[in-house]
Amino acid sequence: MTSSVLYGSAAAQSGAEHIETPVAYDAILLAGFGGPEGQDDVIPFLRNVTRGRGIPDERLEEVATHYRHFGGVSPINEQNRELLRALQAEADRRGLGLPVYWGNRNWAPMLDEAVTSAYEDGHRTVLAIATSAYSSYSSDRQYREDFARVLGTESGTGLGEGDDPMTIDKVRLFFDHPGFxxxxxxxxxxxxxxxxxxxxxANEVRVLFSTHSVPMADAERSGPRDRDFGEGGAYSAQHRAVAQYLMTRLADEFAGAADVDWSLVFQSRSGPPTQPWLEPDVNDVIADLPAQGVKAVAVVPLGFVSDHMEVLWDLDNEAKESADEAGLAFARTRTPGVHPAYVAGLIDLVEERLNGTPASERPHVTDLGPWFDVSRPGSDENVRLGFKPAAAGVAP
Structure with missing residues (x-):
């Protein structure tokens, strides 16, 4: 079939769900969210995050207090530096000969700089890894829009056009990859x-799988539009599927854990009270647990790849405080970070595309996977913004 895959490799131009032919990628792009690295960076960073929404600095300062609590330094950039080093080391160990570049959406080093550096170093066929595992506008499509913007001439570098263009593909969403x-x-x-x-x-222990809340209208548009994923769209379905896998595996390996209950909860909402966002909130759920006979709660940051601000502040601070007020024992479990299995898994995803691994041979732990190499038409629409040009997917 022919398609309108923007700035994609020759193989991706087919528009196939899974690219099962080898692609000779010559570089890896690690795409992150970014974060401030000093007090003076905080408000400019938050302006970048909320660009186009007209939010005054006074309201941004309310969020800025979370960063100022940590000296104005978000942990996310240092975590990505560690991940960058770990990915490069794993790629080198396997003899892939691929350099790893790193660029952010909202703070230095910016994606524009990373892509330009890769181009100047002679690389033209790039495979991107975004530091988000699930389907939604902010965790998938917005990164793909960033790639299209950077490669285009109107507001970017124009490196994806002309006689010697660069292409950027993206590894499949890895929410259910064993390494993650x-x-x-x-x-x-x-x-x-x-x-x-x-x-x-067992009935005195509760597991709460927590992820970032998003507007309900956006959640319902996450994933391909021709599939019904139920309430909350693919975003919620993917989290539920992974959580179910984890608890089923736990029950299979430890008989006493079979009766431990769990639920999917949400955190870090930032929209106006009048706008419906995914619920329930993690703190509200924790407050209700004692009445259910629960004495201990484990909060699992299932939607996050590292211990960045939403984990350190919203879980380690606010959720723990809610548990203390409720008289509950509290544990916040780890994020992938630079866990060897996670790092190896990301490079496995790169090798899938280098080798053209058939979809039937790709590892996944839920029935939703393996997810698509080329995003399907209409996936992950932002209701407020509509569809903008996006790389690594079939338009719109």
């Missing part, structure tokens, strides 16, 4: 089994 999931399993296992071994009953 393993660190979460280890955290759930350790927290739950420790409490059970201490004498708590």
């Amino acid at each position: 999931v393993e660190p979460f399993y280890e955290g759930v296992r350790d927290a739950v089994t420790a409490w059970l071994e201490s004498g708590l009953k």
Whole structure:
């Protein structure tokens, strides 16, 4: 078939769901969110995050207090530096001969700089890894829009056009890849089994899988539009599927854990009260647990790849405070970070595309995977902004 895949490799131009022919990528692009690295960076950074929404600095300062609590430094950039080094080391260990470049959406080093550096170094066929695992506008499509913007002439570098263009593809969303999931399993296992071994009953322990809330209208448009994923769209369905896998695996490996209950909760909403966002909020759920006979709660940051601000502030601070007020034992389990299984898994995704691995041979732990190499038409629409040009997917 022919398609309108923007700035994609020759193989991706087919528009196929999975690219099962080898592609000779010559560089990897690690695409991150970015974060301030000093007090003077905080407000400019938040302006970048909220650009186009007309939010005054006074309101931004309310969010800025979270960053100022940590000296104005978000941990996310240093975490991405560590991930960059780990990915490069793993790629080198496998002899792939691929340099890894790193660029952010909202703060230095910016994506424009990273892409320009890669181009100047002679690279033309780039494969991107975004630091987000799930379907939604902000975790998938917005990165693809960034790639199209950077490669285009209107507001970017124009490196994707002309006689010697660069292309950027993107690895499949990795929410259910074993390498991403393993660190979460280890955290759930350790927290739950420790409490059970201490004498708590299974019905006195609760596991809450937490992820970033998004507007309900956007959530319902996450994933391909020709599939019904239920309430909350593909975004919620993917989280639920991974959480179910983790708890089923826990019950299979530890008989006493079979009756431990769990739920999917949301955090870090930032929209106006009149706008419906995904619920329930993690803090509201924690407050209700004592009435259900629960004595210990493990919060699993399932939607996050590292311990950045939404984890350190919203979970380690606010959720823990809610648990303390409720008289509950509290554990916040680990994020993938630079866990060896996660790093190896990301490079496995790169090798899938280098080798053209058939979809039937790609590892995944839920029935939703393996997810698509080329995003499907209409995926992850932003209701407020509509469809903008986006790389690594079939338009719109």
